[in-house]
Amino acid sequence: MKLKLYFLTTILAALVAVNVFFIVKFPKQGNDFANAEILNSSQIYMLPVSEPSYLPILVSNTDRPVIDAKSAAVYDIRSGRFLFAKSTRSRLPIASLTKIMTSSVAIEQLDFNDTVKVSAEAVKVDGEKQTLYEGEEISILSLLKLMLVESSNDAAFALADYFKNTTGKDMIEEMNIKAQFLQMTETKFLDPAGLDDNAYSTVEDMIKLIRNTMREDSIWDITTEKSTSVKSIDGKIEHKIESTNQLFGVIPDVVGGKTGYTDGALGCMILIVDIPGKNDKLISIVLGSKERFGDTQKLIDWTKSAYSWE
Numbered sequence: 001m002k003l004k005l006y007f008l009t010t011i012l013a014a015l016v017a018v019n020v021f022f023i024v025k026f027p028k029q030g031n032d033f034a035n036a037e038i039l040n041s042s043q044i045y046m047l048p049v050s051e052p053s054y055l056p057i058l059v060s061n062t063d064r065p066v067i068d069a070k071s072a073a074v075y076d077i078r079s080g081r082f083l084f085a086k087s088t089r090s091r092l093p094i095a096s097l098t099k100i101m102t103s104s105v106a107i108e109q110l111d112f113n114d115t116v117k118v119s120a121e122a123v124k125v126d127g128e129k130q131t132l133y134e135g136e137e138i139s140i141l142s143l144l145k146l147m148l149v150e151s152s153n154d155a156a157f158a159l160a161d162y163f164k165n166t167t168g169k170d171m172i173e174e175m176n177i178k179a180q181f182l183q184m185t186e187t188k189f190l191d192p193a194g195l196d197d198n199a200y201s202t203v204e205d206m207i208k209l210i211r212n213t214m215r216e217d218s219i220w221d222i223t224t225e226k227s228t229s230v231k232s233i234d235g236k237i238e239h240k241i242e243s244t245n246q247l248f249g250v251i252p253d254v255v256g257g258k259t260g261y262t263d264g265a266l267g268c269m270i271l272i273v274d275i276p277g278k279n280d281k282l283i284s285i286v287l288g289s290k291e292r293f294g295d296t297q298k299l300i301d302w303t304k305s306a307y308s309w310e
Contacts, residue, residue: 065302073285084302094201099258102171105175125195227240
């Protein structure tokens with residue numbers, strides 16, 4: 001018996017010694033260098049984790065809506081599921097939906113109160129459609145409001161100019177770096193306003209961006225302003241801003257949205273709608289539509305009637 005106990009004790013001691021050796025000799029490394037680089041960076045991009053849920057439940061046999069959009073989706077944030085999907089992986093130009101990424105990068109690396117001096121190049125980007133004035137000094141927060149509410153292209157380019165002069169980094173490059181980090185593998189940005197239709201993204205990639213930026217309440221809070229005004233730093237120039245979102249007051253519980261249009265992209269739209277009392281929200285996206293507002297309303301109305309959160 002004593003001999004048996006001796007052998008068991010010896011074996012146990014040997015196993016402990018081996019474990020200690022490997023822990024000390026070979027600590028867990030994984031991708032420590034890359035992780036350290038990320039943690040030391042001022043840019044930390046995190047995707048909100050969807051809460052696992054079987055809700056909402058499809059309770060109606062109502063036919064899926066017929067829409068004009070080339071690509072579209074309704075995405076339930078809490079469950080992390082698509083409740084409606086049409087060609088969600090198709091690469092398409094996204095026009096001014098680009099400004100969501102522009103705003104996100106600016107918010108992460110600049111200060112709202114910084115003062116931007118508008119260049120001659122910025123005010124000429126959109127032909128005769130001029131929002132700002134050459135030499136005007138305006139805050140970054142005011143530029144964001146012009147970009148996100150009225151969809152000003154001047155403001156997007158003025159912001160990109162200031163970004164480069166201040167940080168030494170290229171805004172477009174930073175936008176594409178963030179897209180890669182968010183695993184937006186089918187996305188490429190070419191300008192800060194979305195004027196270049198050779199740029200592209202997909203509905204699925206845009207969902208990743210929207211979920212990430214929902215941590216930045218300021219972006220979506222700004223987009224809910226139906227009308228507002230901003231002034232230059234000296235107070236001499238006032239810009240009255242009207243939202244391009246025609247669904248305010250039409251669809252209830254809107255908590256954010258962004259429109260986009262170019263001749264190549266056609267109508268594009270993001271709309272975020274709250275499900276009151278259910279700790280949940282819907283994201284609707286349409287790309288390449290001649291009826292972006294009508295398509296969006298059809299998608300939201302159908303989803304609310306076809307699904308139950310009870």
